[in-house]
Amino acid sequence: MTSLTELTVAQIRDGHRAGDFSAVEVAEAFNANVAGARALNAFIVETPEHALHAAEQADADRAAGTLKPLSAVPIGMKDLFATKGVQTTAASHILEGFVPPYESTVSQKLWDAGAGMLGKLNMDQFAMGSSNETSYFGNVLSPWRSNDGSNAALAPGGSSGGSASAVAARLCPAATGTDTGGSIRQPAAFTGISGIKPTYGRCSRWGIVAFASSLDQAGPMARDVRDCAILLGVMAGHDAKDATSLNLPVPDWEAALQADLRGKKVGIPREYRLDGMDAAIAAMWDKGAAMLTDAGAEIVDITLPHTKYALPAYYIIAPAEASSNLARYDGVRYGLRDLSDGAGLQDMYAATRAAGFGAEVKRRIMIGTYVLSAGFYDAYYTQAQKVRTLIARDFAHAFTQCDVILAPTAPSAAFALGERSADPLAMYLNDVFAVPASLAGLPAMSVPAALSADGLPLGLQIIGNMFDEQGVLNAGLALEQRAGFTARAEKWW
Numbered sequence: 001m002t003s004l005t006e007l008t009v010a011q012i013r014d015g016h017r018a019g020d021f022s023a024v025e026v027a028e029a030f031n032a033n034v035a036g037a038r039a040l041n042a043f044i045v046e047t048p049e050h051a052l053h054a055a056e057q058a059d060a061d062r063a064a065g066t067l068k069p070l071s072a073v074p075i076g077m078k079d080l081f082a083t084k085g086v087q088t089t090a091a092s093h094i095l096e097g098f099v100p101p102y103e104s105t106v107s108q109k110l111w112d113a114g115a116g117m118l119g120k121l122n123m124d125q126f127a128m129g130s131s132n133e134t135s136y137f138g139n140v141l142s143p144w145r146s147n148d149g150s151n152a153a154l155a156p157g158g159s160s161g162g163s164a165s166a167v168a169a170r171l172c173p174a175a176t177g178t179d180t181g182g183s184i185r186q187p188a189a190f191t192g193i194s195g196i197k198p199t200y201g202r203c204s205r206w207g208i209v210a211f212a213s214s215l216d217q218a219g220p221m222a223r224d225v226r227d228c229a230i231l232l233g234v235m236a237g238h239d240a241k242d243a244t245s246l247n248l249p250v251p252d253w254e255a256a257l258q259a260d261l262r263g264k265k266v267g268i269p270r271e272y273r274l275d276g277m278d279a280a281i282a283a284m285w286d287k288g289a290a291m292l293t294d295a296g297a298e299i300v301d302i303t304l305p306h307t308k309y310a311l312p313a314y315y316i317i318a319p320a321e322a323s324s325n326l327a328r329y330d331g332v333r334y335g336l337r338d339l340s341d342g343a344g345l346q347d348m349y350a351a352t353r354a355a356g357f358g359a360e361v362k363r364r365i366m367i368g369t370y371v372l373s374a375g376f377y378d379a380y381y382t383q384a385q386k387v388r389t390l391i392a393r394d395f396a397h398a399f400t401q402c403d404v405i406l407a408p409t410a411p412s413a414a415f416a417l418g419e420r421s422a423d424p425l426a427m428y429l430n431d432v433f434a435v436p437a438s439l440a441g442l443p444a445m446s447v448p449a450a451l452s453a454d455g456l457p458l459g460l461q462i463i464g465n466m467f468d469e470q471g472v473l474n475a476g477l478a479l480e481q482r483a484g485f486t487a488r489a490e491k492w493w
C-alpha cells in the first residue's frame with residue numbers, strides 16, 4: 001500500500017470510510033512526518049495530540065456510522081487563525097504567548113467536519129510578505145531545491161509559506177491559508193501545489209488576525225483541485241459574526257467538479273504579458289491556453305486596462321487598513337507587554353510596539369499612517385480607492401466576454417532566501433499578477449503547471465467572476481488533468 005502520507009484528502013476520506021486504514025494510523029503517520037521535518041521550520045507549534053484526538057473520534061464515528069465530511073483528515077492551520085487553547089501569533093513577537101479563549105469560525109467549521117489539527121503553520125509576520133522571511137520565528141524553507149547547482153535555500157513564497165511547504169513536503173495533506181494579495185496563490189505556485197482564494201466574503205474572517213480587512217480571505221491549500229473543492233466546501237458559509245460574510249448557500253463544489261469546458265470562454269488579458277516576461281512563464285501560459293482549448297474552451301483576447309495601477313493601489317490600501325487594524329496591539333490586551341521605557345501608558349505602548357513588531361510590519365504601519373494622514377488622504381488613499389473601483393470594473397467588463405481568465409500566478413519561480421529581502425519593491429513586484437483579483441474581490445486559484453529551466457514549479461492562475469468558484473475549480477481541473485504535474489521535491493530534510 002502507498003504510504004498514508006502520500007494520500008490526498010479525498011483518498012484519506014474514502015479509504016478510511018472503506019476501512020482500508022484507521023484514522024489513528026493516518027494521524028500518527030503525519031505526526032511523524034511533522035516531527036521529522038523541523039529543518040523546514042514550517043510549524044510554529046505542533047499539536048500531535050489534537051490530530052490524534054480527532055482521529056480517535058473519527059474511528060469511533062466510523063464504528064457508529066456517523067462519519068463526517070473530513071473524518072480522518074488531519075490538516076495544518078496557518079497561525080493567523082485563532083485556535084482556542086493553542087498559541088496564535090500571526091508569526092509576530094507581539095502576539096507571542098497569546099492563547100486565544102475562542103476559535104475562529106473557519107477552524108471551528110473544519111473541526112466540526114471531523115478534521116484534526118497537526119499544528120500551527122509558520123507564515124510571514126501578520127501575513128505581510130511574499131517569502132516567509134518576515135516571520136519572527138525564522139523563515140520557512142521550501143522543500144524544493146533548484147537544479148542549477150547552487151543548492152541555495154529557496155523561499156516557499158508567502159505569506160502562507162508554512163502551509164505551502166508543509167503540503168508540498170507531505171507533512172499534512174492540506175492546510176489553511178489566507179490571501180490578501182496573493183498569499184495562497186503565490187506560495188502554492190512556488191511549491192507545486194494547488195490553492196484557491198474564494199470570492200471575498202465566502203469564508204468568515206471572524207477569528208482571523210486582521211491584516212487588510214477589505215481584502216483578507218481564507219482558503220485551502222492542497223495537493224490537487226478536488227481537495228481544494230472539498231475543503232473550501234467546509235470552510236465557506238455565512239457567519240453573522242462577520243459583517244462582510246456572504247449570505248449565500250455554499251454549493252457542493254466537489255460534486256459539480258468537471259473538466260469539460262465546451263461552451264466556455266477563457267480570457268487572456270493582454271496587459272499581463274509584461275515586457276521582458278520570463279520565457280518559461282510565457283511558454284507555460286501559452287501551453288495552459290492550449291490545454292484549456294483541448295478541454296473544449298474557446299480562447300478570447302481580453303483587456304484589463306488598469307492592471308498597471310493594481311500593485312501601487314494595493315500597496316496603499318493594504319498598509320492603510322493594516323495600520324488601523326494593528327493599532328489594537330498596544331501591550332494592554334494581548335501577548336507582549338514591554339515596560340522597559342518607563343511606567344507611563346505612552347511609554348508602554350511605544351516600547352511594546354517597538355519591540356513587538358518586525359521591520360516589514362513597521363514599514364507598512366508607517367506607509368499606512370502616512371497615506372491616511374490629513375494632508376495626504378485624498379492624494380493617496382482616496383485615489384487608490386478610485387483605482388480599485390476601475391480595476392473591479394475592468395474585470396466586470398471582461399466577464400461579459402469570457403467565463404474565466406487565465407494568467408500566470410507569479411512572474412518567476414521561487415527565488416533564493418535573502419535574494420529580495422533588502423529590496424521591498426522587488427519583493428512587492430512578485431504580487432503583480434495576484435493583487436488585481438484581490439482588489440476586485442474575485443475567486444482565483446493557482447494550479448501547478450510546469451517546471452522552470454531550473455526544475456522549479458510554476459503555477460497557472462485561473463480568475464473567475466464573483467461567486468463562480470465552480471468555474472474556477474473546473475478550469476483548474478482541466479489544467480491539472482492535462483498538465484500532469486507529478487514532480488516533487490526530493491527529500492533532503
Ligand code: GLN
Nearest residue numbers: 127128129180181182183
Ligand atoms: N505579498 C503580499 C503582501 O505582502 C500579499 C500578502 C497576503 O496576501 N497576505 O502584502
